[in-house]
Amino acid sequence: MTMIRPAPLDVERIRAEFPILSETVHGKPLVFLDSAASSMKPTAVIDAMADTMRKQYANVHRGLHWMSERTTDAYESTRDAVARLMNAPSRDEIVFAKNSTEAINLLAHSYGSLMQPGQAVLITEMEHHANIVPWQMLRDRAGIELRIARITDAGELDWADYESKLADGRVALVAMTHMSNVLGTYTPAARIAAAAHAAGAKVMFDGSQAIVHRRVDVQALDADFYVFTGHKLYGPTGIGVLWGRMALLDAMPPFMGGGDMIGSVSFEKTTWARVPHKFEAGTPPIVEAIGLKRAIEWVEAVGYDAIAAHEAALTEHALARLADVKGLRVIGQAQDRGGVVSFTLDGAHAHDVATLLDRNGVAVRAGNHCAEPLMRRLGVDSTARASFGVYTTLGEIDVLADTLERVREFFA
Amino acid sequence: MTMIRPAPLDVERIRAEFPILSETVHGKPLVFLDSAASSMKPTAVIDAMADTMRKQYANVHRGLHWMSERTTDAYESTRDAVARLMNAPSRDEIVFAKNSTEAINLLAHSYGSLMQPGQAVLITEMEHHANIVPWQMLRDRAGIELRIARITDAGELDWADYESKLADGRVALVAMTHMSNVLGTYTPAARIAAAAHAAGAKVMFDGSQAIVHRRVDVQALDADFYVFTGHKLYGPTGIGVLWGRMALLDAMPPFMGGGDMIGSVSFEKTTWARVPHKFEAGTPPIVEAIGLKRAIEWVEAVGYDAIAAHEAALTEHALARLADVKGLRVIGQAQDRGGVVSFTLDGAHAHDVATLLDRNGVAVRAGNHCAEPLMRRLGVDSTARASFGVYTTLGEIDVLADTLERVREFFA
Amino acid sequence: MSQAASFDDMRDLYQEVIMARGRHPQHQLRLDPYDGAAKGDNPMCGDRVEVRIRMAGDTIAEAGFEARGCAISVASADLMADAITGRTPTEVRTLAERFRVMVHTGACPDCGPEMDPLRPLVGVHEFKSRLKCATLPWDAMLGALKESGHG
Amino acid sequence: MSQAASFDDMRDLYQEVIMARGRHPQHQLRLDPYDGAAKGDNPMCGDRVEVRIRMAGDTIAEAGFEARGCAISVASADLMADAITGRTPTEVRTLAERFRVMVHTGACPDCGPEMDPLRPLVGVHEFKSRLKCATLPWDAMLGALKESGHG
Ligand SMILES: Cc1ncc(COP(=O)(O)O)c(C=O)c1O
Numbered sequence A, B: 001m002t003m004i005r006p007a008p009l010d011v012e013r014i015r016a017e018f019p020i021l022s023e024t025v026h027g028k029p030l031v032f033l034d035s036a037a038s039s040m041k042p043t044a045v046i047d048a049m050a051d052t053m054r055k056q057y058a059n060v061h062r063g064l065h066w067m068s069e070r071t072t073d074a075y076e077s078t079r080d081a082v083a084r085l086m087n088a089p090s091r092d093e094i095v096f097a098k099n100s101t102e103a104i105n106l107l108a109h110s111y112g113s114l115m116q117p118g119q120a121v122l123i124t125e126m127e128h129h130a131n132i133v134p135w136q137m138l139r140d141r142a143g144i145e146l147r148i149a150r151i152t153d154a155g156e157l158d159w160a161d162y163e164s165k166l167a168d169g170r171v172a173l174v175a176m177t178h179m180s181n182v183l184g185t186y187t188p189a190a191r192i193a194a195a196a197h198a199a200g201a202k203v204m205f206d207g208s209q210a211i212v213h214r215r216v217d218v219q220a221l222d223a224d225f226y227v228f229t230g231h232k233l234y235g236p237t238g239i240g241v242l243w244g245r246m247a248l249l250d251a252m253p254p255f256m257g258g259g260d261m262i263g264s265v266s267f268e269k270t271t272w273a274r275v276p277h278k279f280e281a282g283t284p285p286i287v288e289a290i291g292l293k294r295a296i297e298w299v300e301a302v303g304y305d306a307i308a309a310h311e312a313a314l315t316e317h318a319l320a321r322l323a324d325v326k327g328l329r330v331i332g333q334a335q336d337r338g339g340v341v342s343f344t345l346d347g348a349h350a351h352d353v354a355t356l357l358d359r360n361g362v363a364v365r366a367g368n369h370c371a372e373p374l375m376r377r378l379g380v381d382s383t384a385r386a387s388f389g390v391y392t393t394l395g396e397i398d399v400l401a402d403t404l405e406r407v408r409e410f411f412a
Numbered sequence C, D: 001m002s003q004a005a006s007f008d009d010m011r012d013l014y015q016e017v018i019m020a021r022g023r024h025p026q027h028q029l030r031l032d033p034y035d036g037a038a039k040g041d042n043p044m045c046g047d048r049v050e051v052r053i054r055m056a057g058d059t060i061a062e063a064g065f066e067a068r069g070c071a072i073s074v075a076s077a078d079l080m081a082d083a084i085t086g087r088t089p090t091e092v093r094t095l096a097e098r099f100r101v102m103v104h105t106g107a108c109p110d111c112g113p114e115m116d117p118l119r120p121l122v123g124v125h126e127f128k129s130r131l132k133c134a135t136l137p138w139d140a141m142l143g144a145l146k147e148s149g150h151g
């Protein structure tokens, strides 16, 4: 067991902002190590949403009255916050969707419809289903080839394989995770984008996990599209983001049709509104957008430097503690990794492990983590996964490790 | 001016449950007559959402741990509430989307993909853009004919025209509003469904407005699909519902791909989960579903009989009071109508009317109400629209009418 | 419930000239022949305006518009037509920018007497949702200028 | 932070026979020849089971399964194979229904001694998210029965 190092941020002060963390489960304090599935919400976010509904709410973009004006301002100002968060060149490039999954489906439908048979989309073996299935559906619908870049046994992108799959210049889009939700691997996004561009491909990063743990700068990465989801970033469910370069978004047809996304409508011919509205049909998740803005402000106030340092310390501690549990195998050995640790335990299936951990108040996820092809690649049926947030403590990781020792004994 | 009749429900008690209604606007008490755009939320709904995030939250369908189990139960129980609300035969037929617009787009993509060139979709002249544009996109994508049933000058479905457009048996789907958001017209849904079925067509009702004001029974209507949106039914933004008959949903391909909607995933071939999950890709609007359930319970507790009676009284009073305003013309004279009244005022454009009303605290909507083809049919550019909710009072309608008198003078 | 509607303060927005021009615009006409035309759309509320311009050498000889909109947008289009007639494209673009600043902020430090005819619209800055009504004709006019080859 | 893990109460779920059968199932084999086969999938967690049955006249002569899953699902499949062998399809369907009731409610008023071998799974009713682990093999088995023409 390694030394417990002082946390680089005031975890206890942060924990006090998350009311749910003082709940108990089966009579035990909740040790929530499932933040990669969805994070808990700070009071600031909860209050921002409730206050909106209590004090200043109406539909947006439609009313000339005070409530609608103010709510529109609040809703629209989230675009500024998101643009600042990811250093997007323009607020108008921020498109709201309901989650990462919808954002990727939007891209697969809309950008996908501009691709020609014979062109390819290149993903990797370590994608979440959200970044596999939409491209399979595009393949089956439009005759686009789906290519899969391999990963190494350590769980990193196999660079030679990646380059070879770009080599013939037929890849129109690289769609890759920026951080694996199973292995914790950060992919070298700037290098990936450069290679994609050199081969004539555009690149989309699935930042659902990445943006939770580290500052993302889409211009520094030279990305073309970037996607994330609110509920993992300490924000509400029901809202996600697609960022794209204006020139690309501008050339893309809409995905869904309805109110707010039109220029003018006649039965014969309908014209589209400008980006981003073209992609936002219907009443948007208004209260959720307002909550997301508050979540972004909250994350910025804590600061990505502190978050990244904190989570690096947690991950290091977790890897050290878990290494001491007999029969425990950590899945994924990437050099550059975030706060997610998957593992298997000899003699105990991941579900059984998770059930016992839960009995002791420890929430982890077990299963294939919406990454079945990755499981197959790794030669496992399922793993247990502990994932960390800004509120996770080193002590909670000790509870995990100690409990895993008892689980091992239980199944021995 | 007609007599003020006693309201059939205790409006003041109900108003006390909507904190926003005690806000002021430009120093005047808020008179919120824009509920058809989006309704205000009762404390019960706000608290249900905040409490979820404060006490019992995690991602759903994925965790074996307590928080995830309980949150999954809460999320899934909303299906039971919705099924009860609309008397759906099975909870498994309740599909969550982010709003009505997504629900209709889902249908247009998925059910639409089963249609053959030569088949037609039949809508009406009085649809919201949400029930026009998705079908235009299907038409342009797949060579499906789009037919438009006419309305009468009174703003009712032109029955002869409707029947004649069904006559050749090539209509695969009738997609019609159950209540117009501009005219207030209730369409005779059961008769419409019977005629559609007789002609071999399925029928979808856009109940975005209808279900707010009256009890809906999809079995009694003999509907095939029914769509509504949470934020108009005193519920959260970010959640809507598609109900469909199981046999139809079962035969439909998925719309979006991702987590939660799969059976198993391999790069070669992916299989789909069962209905309703097949249509719910990604992390759903969890907190919003829980809020919607509370909204439904709240509406049921007030009772549709009381709501319908209250709104009928409001509408009657509004029509009487507005008839006395010189130069004011009410648009839409349907026999069977709900709590929405559109009008124009001679010598004053609807926007100018709305701005002045707003100065006096009265929130109405002005414009084309996402129904541009209907405006063209009616020969107007725009209208002002007052719409009523369960919390609207007869006194508020008097404020509207009195203020309109002053607006008329202002522009005289 | 008694809720007195006193619209006195609304005269800041609806100044007399705006009421008059909104009701009886002087340039609401379909200019023909013309050198450039463009449409402006505000899909959120249904406003629409088409602006046409005719050039004489390097100045705008005449401007006309067809509008479907409120008093603010019609008056704005009409006053704009006054203001741009006889000016060069460069002057007009400067006017457009100053107008934008004026209606957004309520002030215009750089404005000279050439802006005087447009000043009645200054009240719009307090009505955020009506800004678009005032600026829509200007956007269309800049489009028409572009189409005429002077953009 | 000290959080004692006492798993004594977990023996209700993980009874000895479940631990034993989960680790060393007796019917985990690829039955061939067979009369009916079906797969069960729990996509939420990645469990998968395939059940095969061989009939002898009107009774199930043998059942075998291949499973990828937890102790509960493997033990449930294994105990199921014991319980259904030698029984008619009608009897098996009754067993399946009683099993369903037992694991959902923790009680089975209608259960006779034929259910005794399955009783160790009663603890599952307190672990809602694990119910599917216990019932997945039964769903697959009913599918196999159907495929064999005895459904
Ligand atoms: C009749 C009708 N249909 C559809 C919609 C669209 O609802 P949403 O914007 O929530 O998708 C609305 C409201 O905007 C409506 O009034």
Ligand SMILES: Cc1ncc(COP(=O)(O)O)c(C=O)c1O
Pocket (backbone or CB within 6 Å): A036, A037, A099, A100, A101, A102, A128, A130, A131, A177, A179, A180, A181, A206, A208, A209, A229, A231, A240, A370, B259, B281, B282, B283, B284
């Ligand atoms: C890497 C990754 N991509 C995509 C998603 C999908 O996010 P959502 O379910 O919010 O659409 C997730 C999380 O579930 C994820 O971890």
